[in-house]
Every structure is written in structure tokens, then in C-alpha cells.
Amino acid sequence: MALVTILVAFCSIVYELLLAQCLAIVWGNTVVRYSLTIGLYLFSLGMGALVFAYRGKEHSLSLFLQIEAALTGLGILLPFIVLGADQALRLGFLKLGVAHSSWLLWLPSWILMHSVILIIGLLSGAELPILMDLARNDGGEKAAHRILGIDYLGTFLGAIAFPLFIYDRLGIVAGAALTGGLNAVAAFLVLRRFRAYATVSRYCFFGGACLLSLAFVLGEQELRHLLVEFLFG
Amino acid sequence: MARSKASVYGLAMAVSFCSMAYELVLAKTLVFLTDEIILWESLSIGLFIAAIGCGIFLAPRVKTEFWAVERALTLSGLLAVPFLLLLHMYYRIYLADYQTHRLGISSLDWVMVACQGPNVLIGLLSGLELTLLFKFAEEGDEARVIAFYNFGALLASVMFALVPLTGLENSQLALLASLINAGIALHFGRVATDQRYLAAFVSLYLVCLPLGKVVEQIHRKNYYFNPITLSLRRGAIFQTGPLPISRLADIWRMPSIERINSPYQAIDLVPENEGHEFRLFLDGHFQFTTLRERYYHEIMAHVPIMLTRSDIKFGSSPVSSPPLKALILGGGDGMLARELLKYGDAIPSIDLVELDPHMIELGKSLRFAHRNDSSLSHPNVTVITEDAFTWLRQQKKVYDAVYVDFPYPFTFEGLRIYSVEFFKLVSRRIRRHGFLVLDTPLEDGSQTLLHATLALAGFSKFLGMRHDGETFLLASQDDKPFHLKFRRLGIPLSALDAEWFRTPGSLFDLGNNLPSEEAPVNSALKPRKLALGDGWK
Structure with a gap:
């Protein structure tokens, strides 16, 4: 469970930093984008934990796997969803005859991008209480606290890895794909630990996600050129 | 002492607001000193969150009161930015190798890792603070307290995005946040009416109010007037020797440097030729001289x-x-x-x-x-x-x-x-x-x-x-x-x-010699570092 916790925390912060960078590409003013993204992220983490607390603790593991599936899909396709949707909205409104200076060309996109930040934060916020509950069932309160500490460690590792490796060496497309793949790996580890939940469909989904992640990393250059052509060509 | 739920939630928001404000100010200061936005924004938030976690872990082992933690945060927040500036001055005088115009990790960055000290300290104290905050909350209400705590962090990041519009210096932002911590410390320490504490509190702010601006002006003068001459032309670096700390008395005679803090950059006008001409710098980088x-x-x-x-x-x-x-x-x-x-x-x-x-x-x-x-x-x-x-x-x-x-x-x-x-x-x-x-x-x-x-x-x-x-x-x-x-x-x-x-x-x-299609390019989606040099040969 320690490795699962590190992986999910790592992925969570990396998604948010990738999103901040996507926002900076489109809107500029990097410091403001990062600051707002981190603030929204922390807020939605708390909201996610709160929603989980109110929802009750039934079917926690199923919920955890659903969260991982959502985060994996969102993560691998992150730049396409966020940047692609921004361009698609712009082109759509321009085709409808909206003026170049209209607020319609930026506000829907702004709302969409910040909603993705909130969604990822909410989902990530629900992850930690579930992991702590699982640890508590196994090893009591001490184990639960250990998971809390490991979660912070995973966040720290993600925050270091992003500027030094993920954005610097891999770029946004491959970085998002790799991170989504790591989410899938975390889900795999949970399925191996809790075999009662290990269904064929889940294995297929997360296995396929890992393969897709690998394909995106290897084909990063082509995918990036396609995205750049669509966004700026 | 029983507190209403609303007051506990409000307190959670207030203390989180301050802690997040300190973190953002420190990250921004480090960004300015090193130019690396993404590295220092990411590293600072990562260390801050990790330090909060450590603080939560240490809380059961540390016997302290809530107001004592607030007092420590007040001092840390007030002194963090001047500390960073003084450390950076020390670096430029005694440690700099002046290979600073290259992207990537440099000796300056290692010094800046050390500068994360205040960020880590504030994170630790914030973790302690959060755990002590739970003592004021009702049983089973911790999740809501955490939610309001995180909301305070959001408020801080939104305010931080807007504050550059006012042109305030980083040290002034930290000072404002520390006022909130100080107020909470006075209230919870039950010393708000004690004249000695009030006198100490007022004296502290009377000293610190001008201190931040003075340290920033000294830092700026050292940065621009330090007689190390850096020239990267034709591959040579000319160095005439640093201005040691003992010569800093001369700094008062140097002309003041005007800084305009815009939302996007620090604009510095450095006088030369007895003030008739000037050099323009953006975020510490030379743009042109009017000469x-x-x-x-x-x-x-x-x-x-x-x-x-x-x-x-x-x-x-x-x-x-x-x-x-x-x-x-x-x-x-x-x-x-x-x-x-x-x-x-x-x-x-x-x-x-x-x-x-x-x-x-x-x-x-x-x-x-x-x-x-x-x-x-x-x-x-x-x-x-x-x-x-x-x-x-x-x-x-x-x-x-x-x-x-x-x-x-x-x-x-x-x-x-x-x-x-x-x-x-x-x-x-x-x-x-x-x-x-x-x-x-x-x-x-x-x-x-x-x-x-x-x-x-x-x-x-x-x-x-x-x-x-x-x-x-x-x-x-x-x-x-x-x-x-x-x-x-x-x-x-x-x-x-x-x-x-x-x-x-x-x-x-x-x-018309075009590079091959496989040649690497600089993309916003995958940046490639460019470096200073002599230009096209």
C-alpha cells in the first residue's frame, strides 16, 4: 500500500503541474497560473476528502478503482483534452461568427481548464481517506498515519520530478502519458493485493491504459506535431 | 475553551491563508533570484506540503501551545524574505561563479536549495498549527476543518495573483500576512491586553516595516553596483573582484535604484553617468543602456x-x-x-x-x-x-x-x-x-x-x-x-x-540551408534550452 500511495500522490501533483503549464502556454503569466492552480488543487483536495467523508465508507475499494480509472484516462489524454478543447471551442465560436475579441473565445475555455483542475483535485482528495482506511483495517491507526506521511512524500517527489524530469526531458505529451500509466500501475498493484476485486474487465482496462501510455511516450514527437498543427497550424 | 464552529472554521481559513501566502511569496522571491519559475514554484510547493506532513507527524511529540506556534510563524514570515535576500547577497559576493546565464541547475540553485530553509520551517510550523487547531474542533468535525483550511489556501493563491497589481514588494506581502498571525498569537496567548507584549509587538513591526525595504534596496545595489564585471563576449569572463561585506558602508553613497513592480516583472532603472543616463533591467537581466x-x-x-x-x-x-x-x-x-x-x-x-x-x-x-x-x-x-x-x-x-x-x-x-x-x-x-x-x-x-x-x-x-x-x-x-x-x-x-x-x-x-526534419526544435509542449553566447557565427 505504501507504493500505491506514493504513486497516486505523485501522479496527482504532476497532473496539476502539467495543467498549470498548459494554462501558462495558453494564457501566459506562469507565476499566476501556478499559484492559482496550486490553490485550486489544495482546495479541491480538501473538498474531495470531505465528500468522501459524507458519502460513507461503503464500497471504498470499488470507488478507489473507479477513481484510478478516471484519473488514468484523464491523465494520458490530458494535453489533448485541455489544449484540444480550448482550440476546438475557439474554432467553433469563430465559425459561428463570434468576433476575435469576444469573451466567448476565452471564458468557456478558462472555465473548462479550471474545472479539470478541480476534478482531478476532487478525485485525488477522495483517494487518501480510502487508502488510510485500507491501511487502518490491516495495521491499525499507526498504519493509517504512515500512509498519510507517505502521501506527503509522494507529493514531494512529484513536485521535484516535474521540473527536473517530466517537463524538462519528456515534455507535456509524454509526461502526461507516463503519469497516467503510473496511475494504471497503482491500480494494478491494488488489484493484485485485493484479488476479490480483480475482474477481467479491470485488468483489461488498466493493461490497455499502460500500453496506450507506452505508445504515447514512444510516439511523443508525432503526437506533439499533430497537436501543434491543430492548435497553431 | 469551547469555541463556535464558525470561529474554528474562520480560524482555520485565516492561519492557512497566512501559511500559503508565505509559501507563495518565498517561491516568488526564489524565482526572481534564480529565474527558474517552474523549478522553484514546483520545488517550493512540494517541500511545503512535505513539511506540513512532517509537522503533523511531529505534533504528538512536541509540547507546545497554539499561540506559541503562531508567534513562531509571525517571526518566520516577517524575516524569511530578508533572510533570502541577504543569503543571495552573500552568494554573489563570495560564492558566485557567474555561470548564471544558462538554464538548468547551477551553483546558485544549490545555494537556493539551502534557501528553502524558511519554506520548510513555515511548513513544519503549519503542520503543527493544523494539528493544534483540531483541539478547538468538535469530535468528528476534523474533515470540515481541513476543508476550510484548504479554502484558506485557495484564498491566498487568488489574492496572490491579484496583489502584483498593487506593486507591493514581496517583503511587504509577507509582513501583511504576519500581522494576521501576530493578531492570532496575541489573542490566543491571552496577552492582547498585556502592555509589555503590546509594546514588543508594536516595536517589532516598527522595526520590520522599513527593514524589508532597506534590505531590498541594499540587495539591489549590491546586485547592480558590485564591481564584478561580467562579460560573456568572445568567451571571456572579466572579474574585477567582489565588494566585500566590510565595504558595504559605501553602499549608502550609491544612488538608489528605482524598481517598478509590475504584475509580470521587476523593472529596474539603474542610474549611470551621474544619473544622466540609465540602464534598464527586467527581472535582473540587462536590456539596454541609454548610452x-x-x-x-x-x-x-x-x-x-x-x-x-x-x-x-x-x-x-x-x-x-x-x-x-x-x-x-x-x-x-x-x-x-x-x-x-x-x-x-x-x-x-x-x-x-x-x-x-x-x-x-x-x-x-x-x-x-x-x-x-x-x-x-x-x-x-x-x-x-x-x-x-x-x-x-x-x-x-x-x-x-x-x-x-x-x-x-x-x-x-x-x-x-x-x-x-x-x-x-x-x-x-x-x-x-x-x-x-x-x-x-x-x-x-x-x-x-x-x-x-x-x-x-x-x-x-x-x-x-x-x-x-x-x-x-x-x-x-x-x-x-x-x-x-x-x-x-x-x-x-x-x-x-x-x-x-x-x-x-x-x-x-x-x-536556404534548412535543418533536417528530424532536428530538435523548441516547443512550448517540450522546451529545449537555449543558452547565451556570441550569437550567429
């Missing part, structure tokens, strides 16, 4: 026109020579616009896109206006205050000449406007026979990188221009060769003459 800026701007403005538009003459009628539409990206100082306005009706339209409204204000001020001939207020010049990248995406207008007059790309953020995406947007706004010119102080490897980036963006012809260490790149989508001859334009020029054209190395035609 020599005419040479730079003449080469950049007129040589491309000379080489590509033989029909342009001073005062010519638009019927015989088609008017030229010019776009300046950056250049908010107005100097480039001044040069283009010399053509009169031959260039009747100049659009100038500058991100920073403070830069425009400065460009229009008396101090700049008599140097740029009030170019920014000229009816032929349309000033647009917006991010160039975002603006270009919205544009339909096409131009004959595009001048890119941005600061050098020392950071990943700067690389965004030297990316293939940006140049694609530019290429769509240039007529086929038009040109793009930009300032390119780059080493060999980076020349190839920029060449490949521009080629992928649609440019096919390149020419390098050099004057006294300044280098420029002229690019075009047209196949016609450049006219590599000096031509009299009939306008007043200070430095540009036939002699410059005859000087070996002033112009170097790169012809």
Missing part, C-alpha cells in the same frame, strides 16, 4: 528594411512604394518604434504589442519620451497591452515586417515565445515577401535549435546580423535573395553606415 541603445535599435530596425525592401524611401508617396505595415512584439520602451517612425508615410502603421502596462507607462513617461521621441504617443503607433502569444492567436491582420523585441529566453517561460508554436503564429501574420527579425544571443548548438524551430514554423531564408556583440536573426518565407548592400535611406542614423556592412562578420547569409 548605446541607438546602435542596437538602428541595426535591428533598418538593416532588414534595407535588405528586403529596396522600394522604401524616406517620405516617399504610398503610390510609388507600397506602405509597409509593421508589428513590434515587445519593445515597450518605444526605442524600436522611434526608429520605424523615421520613415514617415512609408510606414504609416505600427502595431506594438507589449504585455506589461507598467512598461508602456514608463515608455510614455518624460524620462523615456525624450529618448524615444514620444513614439508610443505617436498617432501612427497603436499600442496593445496584451500577451503576444495570446494576441497573435486572435489576429487576422497581416504585416510586412515583424520585430520580436523580447527579453532573452533565460527561463522555460521565456522559451514559450521562442517556440515553434509562437513562430507559427507569427508566420501566419507575415506576408510572403515580409520578414521577421529577432535578437538572438546564442551559442552554436542553440543556433541550430532556433534555425530548426523557425524552419518548422515556415521560414525558409535566414541571415545573421552582428554589431559589437549584439546579434540578430533575419528570417523570411520568401525565396528571393537578400540584397546584401548598404543603401542610403535618407533618414538620420547614428551608427549604421556602409563601413558596418563592409566589416567582416557583420552579415552572414545562411541561405
